[in-house]
Amino acid sequence: MSEGSRKVLTVSSGELQQQKQFEQKVSSVISARYEGKPKACVITYGCQQNVADSEKIKGMLDEIGYDFTEDRLEAKLIIFNTCAIREHAESRVFGNVGALKSYKRENPDVVIALCGCMMQQQHIADKIKASYPFVDLVFGTHVVHRLPELLYKALTRKKRVFEIPNMDGVIAEGVPVKRDSDAKAWLPIMYGCNNFCSYCIVPYVRGRERSRRCEDVVAEFKELVSQGYKEITLLGQNVNSYGKDLEPRVSFSELLRMLNDLDGDFRIRFMTSHPKDCTKELLETMASCDKVAQHLHLPFQSGSNRVLKAMNRHYTREQYLELINYARKLMGDELSITSDIIVGFPGETYDEFKETLSLVEEVKATSLFTFIFSARKGTPAYDMDDPVSAEEKSKWFKELTDLQEQISAQQMKLHKGKTYKCYVYGKGKLGDNYIAARNDGNLIIEFEGDESLIGTFQNIKVVEPLTFVLRGEIVKE
Numbered sequence: 168m169s170e171g172s173r174k175v176l177t178v179s180s181g182e183l184q185q186q187k188q189f190e191q192k193v194s195s196v197i198s199a200r201y202e203g204k205p206k207a208c209v210i211t212y213g214c215q216q217n218v219a220d221s222e223k224i225k226g227m228l229d230e231i232g233y234d235f236t237e238d239r240l241e242a243k244l245i246i247f248n249t250c251a252i253r254e255h256a257e258s259r260v261f262g263n264v265g266a267l268k269s270y271k272r273e274n275p276d277v278v279i280a281l282c283g284c285m286m287q288q289q290h291i292a293d294k295i296k297a298s299y300p301f302v303d304l305v306f307g308t309h310v311v312h313r314l315p316e317l318l319y320k321a322l323t324r325k326k327r328v329f330e331i332p333n334m335d336g337v338i339a340e341g342v343p344v345k346r347d348s349d350a351k352a353w354l355p356i357m358y359g360c361n362n363f364c365s366y367c368i369v370p371y372v373r374g375r376e377r378s379r380r381c382e383d384v385v386a387e388f389k390e391l392v393s394q395g396y397k398e399i400t401l402l403g404q405n406v407n408s409y410g411k412d413l414e415p416r417v418s419f420s421e422l423l424r425m426l427n428d429l430d431g432d433f434r435i436r437f438m439t440s441h442p443k444d445c446t447k448e449l450l451e452t453m454a455s456c457d458k459v460a461q462h463l464h465l466p467f468q469s470g471s472n473r474v475l476k477a478m479n480r481h482y483t484r485e486q487y488l489e490l491i492n493y494a495r496k497l498m499g500d501e502l503s504i505t506s507d508i509i510v511g512f513p514g515e516t517y518d519e520f521k522e523t524l525s526l527v528e529e530v531k532a533t534s535l536f537t538f539i540f541s542a543r544k545g546t547p548a549y550d551m552d553d554p555v556s557a558e559e560k561s562k563w564f565k566e567l568t569d570l571q572e573q574i575s576a577q578q579m580k581l582h583k584g585k586t587y588k589c590y591v592y593g594k595g596k597l598g599d600n601y602i603a604a605r606n607d608g609n610l611i612i613e614f615e616g617d618e619s620l621i622g623t624f625q626n627i628k629v630v631e632p633l634t635f636v637l638r639g640e641i642v643k644e
Contacts, residue, residue, distance in 0.1 A: 213250025
């Protein structure tokens, strides 16, 4: 069977109904055990996909009968939804979980759970089992929809619960969602990744690519619009690959056009795109669809072709620039480019790093997400020779961030005096009476205004460009 036609396992309605029954069972247990509604604390690390998973976790807990708190020391259920992309994220998880040891000893009825990408790695699960005996429940990325069942086991059995199936992954429709924001929404359209970049753990912890049915995506999108959401971000580890496993096939560009044609006043964003799958058709779709934001997050990771090949990225510097130039030809100055860069990939030389600097100067991205290479056990890069010291990599990293800061400041100056239709999404940081908005190109513009404007589109004029944010003023019609 070809990769594109691989059968995707969809969770049956019967299985989901079984989870509803477990919700009722858990509800009965906590009603008998606690006075009033117990509180749950869900702590999320990592990407937007993890945030979307946590919103499902909260949706199920809400149906069970939990209230929510951000203070883990007043919670009866603490869930860490973890990230495995970098070592720093893993260290934070271990540190924060370890800090709960005395709290668990003083409150033995508290349930401590770990889930997410870290837990899908067997060596991490083994470490939790051996070194953190006060953790009650551990489950992987492929069984989030089974939380009611797993929680019931953790509450009623005296032994710890570990559920980490080794599989390609599933799609579970109809899981309740409790969203973190009333202003913007995350909408996963696919899960997993087939790219196997040599530094990346995602395909091993998230499984192979699997797309949600087009009709299910459209139905959820319509529901979000009816609920008043005006900024909706489509999520996937590689959204450009959407639909390759569907029969009949529906391309990501076709999906964007379907959503763009729906009635309503809203803006569509998406992430993350992979350059090898970014087609001219996608860029043309962005340019022609009035509700699709003209912001392209397209990670290039390195400016060196040799390093890109070692990373298993399947494109060259020249091919990347061809995409950027075509996108700018179609969308002009209104297009905002952002990207990811890894500094100090194993074997990278300073001359190769300078190729990255030169690419940064050519692309002139609005902003960059920059990282020093972090070795992930289980990936090919983990075993590669890495002779450059951490100190040297840190010097390179500063050189990169200094350059990008200059470019960002130059890019920001181009917007002075311009007026943009912006979506107001929350409180600002420039002052107590500032609120923050985002324009089509993903630029943040803060202006003095009333919080009642949050959740609306407003015309904002840029009056002062700062390095990473713009200060503006509302334009009265």
